[in-house]
Amino acid sequence: xxxxxxxxxxxxxxxxxxxxxxxxxxxxxxxxxxxxxxxxxxxxxxxxxxxxxxxxxxxxxxxxxxxxxxxxxxxxxxxxxxxxxxxxxxxxxxxxxxxxxxxxxxxxxxxxxxxxxxxxxxxxxxxxxxxxxxxxxxxxxxxxxxxxxxxxxxxxxxxxxxxxxxxxxxxxxxxxxxxxxxxxxxxxxxxxxxxxxxxxxxxxxxxxxxxxxxxxxxxxxxxxxxxxxxxxxxxxxxxxxxxxxxxxxxxxxxxxxxxxxxxxxxxxxxxxxxxxxxxxxxxxxxxxxxxxxxxxxxxxxxxxxxxxxxxxxxxxxxxxxxxxxxxxxxxxxxxxxxxxxxxxxxxxxxxxxxxxxxxxxxxxxxxxxxxxxxxxxxxxxxxxxxxxxxxxxxxxxxxxxxxxxxxxxxxxxxxxxxxxxxxxxxxxxxxxxxxxxxx
Amino acid sequence: xxxxxxxxxxxxxxxxxxxxxxxxxxxxxxxxxxxxxxxxxxxxxxxxxxxxxxxxxxxxxxxxxxxxxxxxxxxxxxxxxxxxxxxxxxxxxxxxxxxxxxxxxxxxxxxxxxxxxxxxxxxxxxxxxxxxxxxxxxxxxxxxxxxxxxxxxxxxxxxxxxxxxxxxxxxxxxxxxxxxxxxxxxxxxxxxxxxxxxxxxxxxxxxxxxxxxxxxxxxxxxxxxxxxxxxxxxxxxxxxxxxxxxxxxxxxxxxxxxxxxxxxxxxxxxxxxxxxxxxxxxxxxxxxxxxxxxxxxxxxx
Numbered sequence: 054x055x056x057x058x059x060x061x062x063x064x065x066x067x068x069x070x071x072x073x074x075x076x077x078x079x080x081x082x083x084x085x086x087x088x089x090x091x092x093x094x095x096x097x098x099x100x101x102x103x104x105x106x107x108x109x110x111x112x113x114x115x116x117x118x119x120x121x122x123x124x125x126x127x128x129x130x131x132x133x134x135x136x137x138x139x140x141x142x143x144x145x146x147x148x149x150x151x152x153x154x155x156x157x158x159x160x161x162x163x164x165x166x167x168x169x170x171x172x173x174x175x176x177x178x179x180x181x182x183x184x185x186x187x188x189x190x191x192x193x194x195x196x197x198x199x200x201x202x203x204x205x206x207x208x209x210x211x212x213x214x215x216x217x218x219x220x221x222x223x224x225x226x227x228x229x230x231x232x233x234x235x236x237x238x239x240x241x242x243x244x245x246x247x248x249x250x251x252x253x254x255x256x257x258x259x260x261x262x263x264x265x266x267x268x269x270x271x272x273x274x275x276x277x278x279x280x281x282x283x284x285x286x287x288x289x290x291x292x293x294x295x296x297x298x299x300x301x302x303x304x305x306x307x308x309x310x311x312x313x314x315x316x317x318x319x320x321x322x323x324x325x326x327x328x329x330x331x332x333x334x335x336x337x338x339x340x341x342x343x344x345x346x347x348x349x350x351x352x353x354x355x356x357x358x359x360x361x362x363x364x365x366x367x368x369x370x371x372x373x374x375x376x377x378x379x380x381x382x383x384x385x386x387x388x389x390x391x392x393x394x395x396x397x398x399x400x401x402x403x404x405x406x407x408x409x410x411x412x413x414x415x416x417x418x419x420x421x422x423x424x425x426x427x428x429x430x431x432x433x434x435x436x437x438x439x440x441x442x443x444x445x446x447x448x449x450x451x452x453x454x455x456x457x458x459x460x461x462x463x464x465x466x467x468x469x470x471x472x473x474x475x476x477x478x479x480x481x482x483x484x485x486x487x488x489x490x491x492x
Numbered sequence: 493x494x495x496x497x498x499x500x501x502x503x504x505x506x507x508x509x510x511x512x513x514x515x516x517x518x519x520x521x522x523x524x525x526x527x528x529x530x531x532x533x534x535x536x537x538x539x540x541x542x543x544x545x546x547x548x549x550x551x552x553x554x555x556x557x558x559x560x561x562x563x564x565x566x567x568x569x570x571x572x573x574x575x576x577x578x579x580x581x582x583x584x585x586x587x588x589x590x591x592x593x594x595x596x597x598x599x600x601x602x603x604x605x606x607x608x609x610x611x612x613x614x615x616x617x618x619x620x621x622x623x624x625x626x627x628x629x630x631x632x633x634x635x636x637x638x639x640x641x642x643x644x645x646x647x648x649x650x651x652x653x654x655x656x657x658x659x660x661x662x663x664x665x666x667x668x669x670x671x672x673x674x675x676x677x678x679x680x681x682x683x684x685x686x687x688x689x690x691x692x693x694x695x696x697x698x699x700x701x702x703x704x705x706x707x708x709x710x711x712x713x714x715x716x717x718x719x720x721x722x723x724x725x726x727x728x729x730x731x732x733x734x735x736x737x738x739x740x741x742x743x744x745x746x747x748x749x750x751x752x753x754x755x756x757x758x759x760x761x762x763x764x765x766x767x768x769x770x771x772x773x774x775x776x777x778x779x780x781x782x783x784x785x786x787x788x789x790x791x792x793x
Contacts, residue, residue: 140540141540142540143540144540243661245660254539254540255511255512256539257501459511459512459513462512463499463512463513466499466501466512467499467500467501467512470499470500470501471500475502476500476501476502477501477502477503478496478501478502478503478504478510478511478512479504479539480511480539481539481540482511
């Protein structure tokens with residue numbers, strides 16, 4: 054099945070969330086994310102390539118390339134052969150579109166791991182995970198004859214439905230709603246040393262049961278609790294680096310909200326908005342319990358249907374504005390970079406994205422040892438946090454441009470350890486580079 | 493399985509330091525291979541198994557494209573030098589200026605290709621090449637006066653425009669303490685090299701001291717400002733006031749130096765503007781204090 058059957062015009066406009074990603078893409082703003090599954094068995098690359106071809110036939114929306122038009126970026130169907138790449142040392146780097154044949158994703162394979170990195174203009178974490186589940190499921194079916202059909206994933210034999218690549222933002226746009234107000238600029242981590250685009254990872258594995266118990270005792274969900282712990286870690290770091298309280302800035306976190314759960318769409322494209330939660334350290338000291346409560350209530354207010362529609366009004370309204378529509382892309386690019394900073398990255402100190410517990414059938418789970426999720430950091434917010442749950446574990450993956458500073462990660466994980474959680478750490482950081490800052 | 497004694501987190505079996513705090517992991521020599529837990533962990537997929545992959549850069553940090561462009565640049569430069577050498581040297585014409593210009597041009601291009609693509613490195617490279625080129629030109633032509641002044645101006649430009657980007661923001665005061673004496677030293681050098689009566693001590697030095705004093709007062713005002721962030725309007729107006737005051741003082745001192753009479757020349761309006769701005773800023777500060785006094789919730793406590 055080809056996507057050109059569904060797009061007679063020959064091009065697909067980017068969805069509303071995706072518009073901001075291509076013009077702001079840069080070495081230190083890769084706008085990529087990665088999902089991966091570690092298997093218990095070695096991966097056969099030939100079978101994986103076959104599975105990839107079959108999955109892409111079922112998901113034609115992913116067989117697209119990005120182009121820059123006179124007014125907007127757009128997608129067109131792409132028929133280049135898809136390659137499987139060997140695993141790299143540093144995840145979530147800038148996607149080399151020439152190397153992928155124009156595709157906006159890259160499939161990696163190591164001895165026992167299948168991973169996919171996506172450019173965010175193509176899809177969001179949920180869409181990416183559907184792709185990965187289909188790919189791993191089909192691979193296991195080809196390799197071991199396992200029936201690995203996930204409940205929330207389309208069947209390979211089913212016909213493609215146009216809903217799978219619709220842009221639901223356009224249908225939810227209400228011009229009568231007032232736009233969401235802008236927020237204050239937040240604290241950003243700074244570094245005396247030059248940044249490195251080789252993204253450093255620190256991954257913590259925590260028992261899901263224990264973490265859920267702790268979050269429940271604090272009256273919050275796992276996302277809210279982890280967000281509160283991360284806010285508290287950044288708050289303590291700021292208190293250490295900015296001794297005078299009145300000069301301290303807002304510590305905010307951007308939490309992507311999966312709108313499929315709120316509005317019920319089935320699209321594989323971006324259908325996410327960002328809820329910003331945070332505290333004002335200049336107002337006084339906060340305990341973790343207070344932060345948990347603040348995050349819980351702020352998130353409740355921001356994930357409310359009307360608040361989300363108001364945020365959509367601002368985003369889609371911008372896209373539909375006559376001024377922006379007829380401004381050439383060459384002018385839009387720097388304008389979007391400014392907008393992305395002032396209405397996006399500048400308003401929060403980091404990003405925390407939780408994909409939730411990954412649900413796969415037992416026949417497939419028998420082969421899968423671990424799932425991972427990583428987000429690319431940005432130049433302003435040099436640390437990102439991605440959370441994913443699988444079986445009895447929750448993986449909290451920090452990605453960072455700071456090669457020799459893991460202070461936020463240290464404060465975050467040691468706080469969880471102090472609260473009685475068992476945390477297992479893994480990293481791709483070079484031995485001996487961490488801790489110099491503190492020493 | 494090793495644990496970090498500082499952070500309390502479990503580390504990978506082969507870890508030698510904690511990635512969070514840098515504390516060394518101390519284990520008995522045979523403990524890495526011992527135990528079923530360790531064996532199981534070793535079988536599992538490590539975080540990122542491939543050792544740090546080469547990104548196609550050679551030992552000088554150049555990738556293939558840049559290396560090719562550099563080779564082309566040096567090749568073209570070599571051809572140009574050969575052509576110039578064969579045509580100019582036998583004829584007895586001055587070969588130094590055209591040939592050193594080709595070398596300097598090549599080096600400018602090489603800096604762009606070989607240095608990290610950042611303002612501070614490229615500016616440093618270009619300023620160094622210009623320094624070297626002008627110095628050699630001075631030696632060749634025998635005129636040291638303009639060479640010293642131009643090289644000093646290049647050094648001053650580097651200190652003013654590039655040095656701040658090599659130091660972290662928190663070291664800005666250090667940068668200013670380097671920049672200010674350098675400007676004064678450059679002005680005194682210009683004064684020393686110029687003919688006529690000396691203007692450095694009677695004009696330039698008092699104006700410089702006035703500027704430093706004014707900015708110190710402004711910095712102190714920002715430091716002790718208690719009503720949130722210092723307003724940008726106040727900062728711009730203060731800056732304008734200092735500029736008017738400095739130019740006006742310079743003009744009065746220059747008139748005094750030239751004629752021996754204390755008098756305003758064309759700087760009268762500047763003095764009026766500086767006074768008006770100072771009065772306005774003082775009034776705004778006072779009104780802010782008064783308003784704060786009558787609206788403060790804690791003044792009775």
